[in-house]
Amino acid sequence: MLKALHLGLGLFAALTIVLATIEGALRLVRATPWNKNSLRSLMAVVISLIATAIGGVALVISGEHPKEWLHLLYVALAIGLIPFADNAAIPLPSNRKKGLYRFAGGITCLLVLTRLYVTGHH
Numbered sequence: 001m002l003k004a005l006h007l008g009l010g011l012f013a014a015l016t017i018v019l020a021t022i023e024g025a026l027r028l029v030r031a032t033p034w035n036k037n038s039l040r041s042l043m044a045v046v047i048s049l050i051a052t053a054i055g056g057v058a059l060v061i062s063g064e065h066p067k068e069w070l071h072l073l074y075v076a077l078a079i080g081l082i083p084f085a086d087n088a089a090i091p092l093p094s095n096r097k098k099g100l101y102r103f104a105g106g107i108t109c110l111l112v113l114t115r116l117y118v119t120g121h122h
Contacts, residue, residue, distance in 0.1 A: 002059050002062055005055055009048065010052050012048050012052075013045070013051075014110070017045055017082070017106055017113060020044070020102065021102070021106025021109075023037055023038060024085075024100070024103035024104075024106055025099065026099070027095060027096075028096055028102075029099070031094065031099070033098075038086075038102070042082060042086060046082075049078055050079065056071075066119055067119055068119040070119050071120045074116040075116065081105050082102065082109055084105065086098075086105070088101055
C-alpha cells in the first residue's frame, strides 16, 4: 500500500513539474514577468515532491528501499531544481530569459524524475 501511495504521489509530482515547465515556456514565449501562476506552480512542485519524499521515507522505515541508493540524491536534485532555476534567473534583465530558466529547470527536473523512477523501481 505504501508503494502504491508513493508511486501515486510521484505521478502527481510529475504532473506539477509538467505544469511548472509549461508555465515557464509561456513566460518565455510571451515575455511575461513572474506572476501568481509562477508562484503557484513553484509551490505545487515543491509541496508535491516533499510529500512524495516523505512517502519514500515511510517506505524505507517499513523495510522497503530503492533499488539504488542514488535515488536519495536524485530526490534532493528534483526538489531543488525549479527553485534553483527561478532564483538563478532573478538578476536576468529579460522576462524571456527568466522564462527560459524555468523551462530549462523543468525539463531537467523531468529528466531527474525519470532517473528517480528507474533507481527506485524494483
